[in-house]
Amino acid sequence: MAKYKIIPIKCGEFQQHEKSTLTYFYGYGEKIITPIIAYLIRGEGLNILVDTGCSGEEWAKKYHHPIKQTEDMKMLNALANLGLQPDDIDCIVNTHLHWDHCWNNDLFPGKKIYVQKKELEFAENPIPMQYPYYESEQIGMQPPYKKTMDQYEVVDGDVNLYPGIDLVFIPGHTPGFQGVLVDTEGGKYLIASDCIGRFENWEGVGIHKHLPSAIHVDLKECYATYEKIEKICDYILPGHDMKVFEQDEYPPKK
Numbered sequence: 001m002a003k004y005k006i007i008p009i010k011c012g013e014f015q016q017h018e019k020s021t022l023t024y025f026y027g028y029g030e031k032i033i034t035p036i037i038a039y040l041i042r043g044e045g046l047n048i049l050v051d052t053g054c055s056g057e058e059w060a061k062k063y064h065h066p067i068k069q070t071e072d073m074k075m076l077n078a079l080a081n082l083g084l085q086p087d088d089i090d091c092i093v094n095t096h097l098h099w100d101h102c103w104n105n106d107l108f109p110g111k112k113i114y115v116q117k118k119e120l121e122f123a124e125n126p127i128p129m130q131y132p133y134y135e136s137e138q139i140g141m142q143p144p145y146k147k148t149m150d151q152y153e154v155v156d157g158d159v160n161l162y163p164g165i166d167l168v169f170i171p172g173h174t175p176g177f178q179g180v181l182v183d184t185e186g187g188k189y190l191i192a193s194d195c196i197g198r199f200e201n202w203e204g205v206g207i208h209k210h211l212p213s214a215i216h217v218d219l220k221e222c223y224a225t226y227e228k229i230e231k232i233c234d235y236i237l238p239g240h241d242m243k244v245f246e247q248d249e250y251p252p253k254k
């Protein structure tokens with residue numbers, strides 16, 4: 001059975017970030033440092049990049065929220081530190097097309113980028129609350145995902161990508177969201193990204209078994225997605241939690 005390792009890549013850190021944007025109505029007023037995370041799946045001779053991170057500091061500050069981005073957080077440097085060039089990447093998966101997850105797609109010319117059909121459709125005409133996240137044309141911007149239109153490999157629903165690696169349709173945060181389910185020596189990990197932005201979204205609080213992000217398109221879908229996730233994996237890996245970096249890789253080294 002194919003077994004892989006998953007390496008988190010920190011692409012930037014939102015400064016003074018309002019926690020409750022990720023934990024619906026909980027932690028209001030609490031300002032935290034929130035990382036922007038991409039993941040690299042390695043094993044069986046493959047290097048698969050899940051999301052490509054965010055813009056640089058200036059752009060983020062002007063159009064989104066201030067971030068700190070050291071040299072080693074820039075995508076190409078982060079990969080070089082793992083001994084990889086863009087050409088070593090076999091393919092890319094976009095969990096969704098928010099700016100902080102697909103910004104650097106164009107650093108990988110010619111590589112296939114897996115995205116859900118519903119995500120591409122929604123990105124073209126998002127709900128107004130999410131215009132800024134897609135940098136959508138409706139607000140006069142040029143969506144970063146559009147730089148690589150000729151590279152998308154459009155999938156619809158759950159799809160097996162390689163032995164031991166599956167794309168899993170888990171909508172809610174966006175209508176076409178996908179996670180990546182990965183077989184490892186330590187069990188099945190779901191790279192859940194913004195579907196479960198922080199570990200506490202999964203662990204829940206009070207009567208809430210799981211806690212949705214405040215950034216969602218459909219709460220009912222969020223809950224249906226949680227039920228699906230409960231059945232398919234042993235561990236989740238979130239898109240915006242500093243705790244992820246307590247380990248260099250998953251499963252953790254013994």
Ligand SMILES: [Zn+2]
Nearest residue numbers: 096098173194
């Ligand atoms: Zn997002």
